[in-house]
Amino acid sequence: MSERLLIIVVAVLASLVIGLGLFWHPDTAPTPVAVSPLPPGGDFTLQSADGPVTLGNSRGKLSLLYFGYTYCPDICPTTLTALTAGMVLLTPEERARLAVFFISVDPQRDTVDHLKTYVEFFDPGIVGVTGNPAEIAELATRYGVFYKAQPAEMAGAAYVVDHSAETFIVGPDTRLLARMAHGTPPDQVAALIRQYLNQP
Amino acid sequence: MKRLSFLFAALSLSTAAFAGAADDVVVHEPYVRLAPPNAQATGAFMVLRNTGSKDAKLVKADNPASRLTELHTHINDKGVMRMRQVPAIDVPAKGEAVLQPGGLHVMLIDMKAPLSEGQVVPITLTFDDGSSKQVDVKVVKMMSAAMPMKHGQH
Ligand SMILES: [Cu+2]
Numbered sequence: 001m002s003e004r005l006l007i008i009v010v011a012v013l014a015s016l017v018i019g020l021g022l023f024w025h026p027d028t029a030p031t032p033v034a035v036s037p038l039p040p041g042g043d044f045t046l047q048s049a050d051g052p053v054t055l056g057n058s059r060g061k062l063s064l065l066y067f068g069y070t071y072c073p074d075i076c077p078t079t080l081t082a083l084t085a086g087m088v089l090l091t092p093e094e095r096a097r098l099a100v101f102f103i104s105v106d107p108q109r110d111t112v113d114h115l116k117t118y119v120e121f122f123d124p125g126i127v128g129v130t131g132n133p134a135e136i137a138e139l140a141t142r143y144g145v146f147y148k149a150q151p152a153e154m155a156g157a158a159y160v161v162d163h164s165a166e167t168f169i170v171g172p173d174t175r176l177l178a179r180m181a182h183g184t185p186p187d188q189v190a191a192l193i194r195q196y197l198n199q200p
Numbered sequence: 201m202k203r204l205s206f207l208f209a210a211l212s213l214s215t216a217a218f219a220g221a222a223d224d225v226v227v228h229e230p231y232v233r234l235a236p237p238n239a240q241a242t243g244a245f246m247v248l249r250n251t252g253s254k255d256a257k258l259v260k261a262d263n264p265a266s267r268l269t270e271l272h273t274h275i276n277d278k279g280v281m282r283m284r285q286v287p288a289i290d291v292p293a294k295g296e297a298v299l300q301p302g303g304l305h306v307m308l309i310d311m312k313a314p315l316s317e318g319q320v321v322p323i324t325l326t327f328d329d330g331s332s333k334q335v336d337v338k339v340v341k342m343m344s345a346a347m348p349m350k351h352g353q354h
Contacts, residue, residue, distance in 0.1 A: 073241040073308075075274065075281045077233060078301045081342050114238055121236035146280050158240065158310070162282040182281065183302060 039144035041168065041176025046103065046129035046139075049116035053101070053129050056174045061099045062197050065168040067145045069106035069161050070118040076102075079167060079182060080122040086189025087123060095125075097197055104130040105140065105147035105163050143168055143176070169196050220331030224252025225291055227335045232321050233301075234341040237314040241266070243305035244323055244337055247298050250291040257328035258289040258297070265321045266308035273304045283307075288328065301342075315339045 045054040055063060064083060068076035080102070087095060102119045104110035107130045110118075115128025130136065140147060147163040165182035169192065177196050180189065230246035244263075250256050261269045271289055275282045281302075289304055291297045299305050306323060315321070319339040326332040 070236070070238070071240055073235070073239070074233070074243045074283070074301055074305060077235060077239075077242075077342070085343060117238045118236040150282075160283050162277075162280055164279050165276075165281045166279055181279070182276075 038176050038179065040142050041170060041174070042142055043174040044103075044129075044131075044135075044139050046131040046135065047112050048127050048129045049112040050127075053127060055101070055170065058099045058172060060172045061097050062172065062193065063099045063101060063170040064193070065101050065103060065143070065170060067103045067105050067140060067143070067147065067163060068165075069104055069163070070110050070114055071106060071158060071160065072163075075163075075165050075182065077122075079165060080119070080126070082184060082186050083167065083189055084123045084126075085186035086193065087125070089186060089190035090193060094194065094197055098193060100126045102126055102128045103136070103139070104128065105136060105145070106149070106161050107131060107133050107136050109158075169193070171196070220329045221250075221252070221254070221256035221291075221327035222325070222331035222333040224254070225250050225256050225258075225325075225327065225333075227325070227333075230323070230335055230337040231340040232308065232315065232337050234315060234317050234339050235311075239314075240311060241307060241309045242311070242315065243272075243301070243307055244321070245299045245301065245305055246335070246337070247296055248289070248291045248325075249296040250293055253293050255293050256291040258291060258325055259287070259328050260326040260332075261306040262324040262326070263306075263308060263321050265313070265315060266311050268307075268309035269323075270307045270309060271304075272307045274302055276302075317341050 043054065043056040045052055066079055066083070068079070083100060087098070087100070090098065100123070102115065104115055110130050112128065112130060115130060119126040119128040145164045147161055149159045149161050151159055167180040168176055169178040169180065171177050178192065180192060226249045228247040228249055230244065232244045233242050235242035248258060258271065261271060263269050271286050272283055273286050275284060289297050289299070297304065317339055320336045321339060322334050323337050324332055324334045
């Protein structure tokens with residue numbers, strides 16, 4: 001009799017656990033990244049301090065692209081800090097299969113050497129690239145990136161650049177896979193990178 | 201011990217020039233973001249808590265490390281971040297203003313020299329009643345987007 005009771009108790013407990021598993025979804029999954037359809041994205045060849053860089057030559061790597069500028073005091077450093085903190089969570093093998101590019105939307109001011117010093121402050125593996133204004137404009141259009149220099153409000157102040165603040169995840173075939181919103185925390189950055197690294 | 205003495209220094213050095221809003225507004229957890237050595241600008245962040253019964257307005261900030269100091273905010277316009285100067289930052293009576301990455305900040309523009317981690321930047325805050333106070337703000341290398349602390353809603 002007591003054995004039967006025990007079985008019932010176990011059965012009730014088990015169904016509770018299964019029920020919880022089915023209906024309780026803690027917020028641990030990466031946030032959905034592509035709400036609207038993804039822009040075409042695709043390949044680019046731009047200049048870095050170490051010579052020209054072609055995205056399609058990344059030798060099977062997954063790439064992260066971020067469009068920003070080095071004069072950016074807050075948004076770009078916040079993103080680069082979050083990306084770097086996410087990269088730290090990867091295994092060395094995963095890290096070796098990832099390329100990270102900082103693409104300047106301020107080609108007038110950001111030289112390749114300036115970009116290199118700037119991005120290496122965050123992680124020596126990040127590559128800063130730029131091109132002529134027409135190349136940058138064409139690439140930004142393909143990635144749905146908006147940017148616009150704003151005149152300074154005070155005499156003597158340099159201009160700031162309004163810009164889209166998401167990070168793009170691009171496959172080894174230069175196909176745009178996903179976007180990460182500004183402010184995506186490092187653990188979600190790592191989870192998303194992993195998700196696309198492990199996706200055929 | 202070193203940390204403790206820094207705390208004491210921070211407390212004793214945040215002196216008010218004269219009474220008024222500067223006395224009522226207490227500055228919590230201020231920090232300047234350590235920027236890449238060749239960055240021309242960086243941000244200072246802090247929580248301004250108004251312990252008084254009168255609304256206060258921060259109208260000006262100044263510091264000796266950069267040629268310009270401005271009060272700024274960010275407007276997130278469908279994913280496009282637009283940084284704009286603001287004429288003032290409201291600190292309501294018994295309330296607070298949170299200056300944090302992605303939003304309100306004191307912007308240090310046109311750095312005279314690169315800042316180093318741990319360096320202290322004295323920032324003078326001036327309020328709409330003319331009162332002002334100096335806050336000694338440490339330069340911090342941020343380790344993640346949420347560093348050094350994350351503020352919830354109050
Ligand atoms: Cu600013």
